[in-house]
Amino acid sequence: MKNEKIAFLVDSGSDVPQNILEQGNMKVIPLKIIYKDGEYTDKVDIQPEELYDRLKEEIPKTSLPDGETIKNMLNEIKAEGYTKVIAITISSGLSGTNNMVRLMAEEVEDLDVFVLDTKNVGIGSGLHAVQALSYVEAGMDWETIKQKLQDGIEKIKIHFYVDTLEYLQKGGRIGLVSSLVGNLLNLKPVISCNDDGIYYTVTKARGSKKGIQKTIDCSIEFANKAKKYDVAVCYAGTETKKIIDTIAETMKEMLPNIRDFYYDTISPALGVHTGPGLIGIAISQLED
Incomplete structure (x- = not known):
């Protein structure tokens, strides 16, 4: 080899x-x-x-x-x-x-x-x-x-929060994520990719703060299905970076068995479809 x-x-x-x-x-x-x-x-x-x-x-x-x-x-x-x-x-x-x-x-x-x-x-x-x-x-x-x-x-999953679904909708990437009810009730979806690689709503929360917390909770739950894991956090926009710094520290505290930790902004090509305000957390479950 x-x-x-x-x-x-x-x-x-x-x-x-x-x-x-x-x-x-x-x-x-x-x-x-x-x-x-x-x-x-x-x-x-x-x-x-x-x-x-x-x-x-x-x-x-x-x-x-x-x-x-x-x-x-x-x-x-x-x-x-x-x-x-x-x-x-x-x-x-x-x-x-x-x-x-x-x-x-x-x-x-x-x-x-x-x-x-x-x-x-x-x-x-x-x-x-x-x-x-x-x-x-x-x-x-x-x-x-x-x-x-x-x-x-x-064994690898990303959960992300976006402040608005406007860009996913306009870019034709909305997938299985419903935007109408969310806009009316200020419901913020936690989004991921399903088994077919299409965006779907994992859960919803009312307001930004609860939406971000749900994103963290879903990621921690997925990570805890393994004994070791890689963790990555990503963001879109300088304002969001202030929040992601705190989230990064939270993930490190809540997940003691991290092998490698990654942190970066998302690419411009992805940013077209999310707009600023995205917060994403990806987990890679590792073998024992």
Whole structure:
């Protein structure tokens, strides 16, 4: 196994932590953000705060990169001497990236590409890349890695709170989350991805404070189903960062068996669909 060269390909919507990207030499497929006046590359020539400032004037659209870009990245990996690739993307129920990677992988000869549909989003998807890297570094064989990643889909979950459902609704990403009653009664949903990788409401609470607390409670409950876990918190907007700092400390106090803890803003491409005010907590249940 040590003689096999395994590369990593992830999409920018997976919000893989920077240290993991560097440690695994992972290539990132950049999602696109499209305004009336031009196209921007996620995390490259547009940053989160710029996006939120511009939301007051225009809500842009997002798109995956063209197939040729992905194919070129796979060919670069092949040229670097790799024979196998682990490709990790956000849910196929939220983006066409997963399917595009699959299609392009079929066009590159002599490269074994395993494409994981995480059924997840943001750092919830990124934690699968964390696990993939740990498996490769542990020297596991290719078939075992693929099976463990597939079996691990249900062991990673993100719960998130958004201050308003306006952006999810306008971006067509509302999924199974109902917005009408919530707007009338100030009910704040705690949102996650279901088994099909579609947004759904886990629970509701009246008002922001209770909604955030429910998000914390749901995450702790999921983490406590395992003896060890990785934890990641994410946010959208500078105002939200003040809250997430406190949440991060709460999670560390309430969950004593954390292996690794990650903390970052969400990518601009995801921010298009949530707007500022998102608070997310992802848990990766680890084996004993």
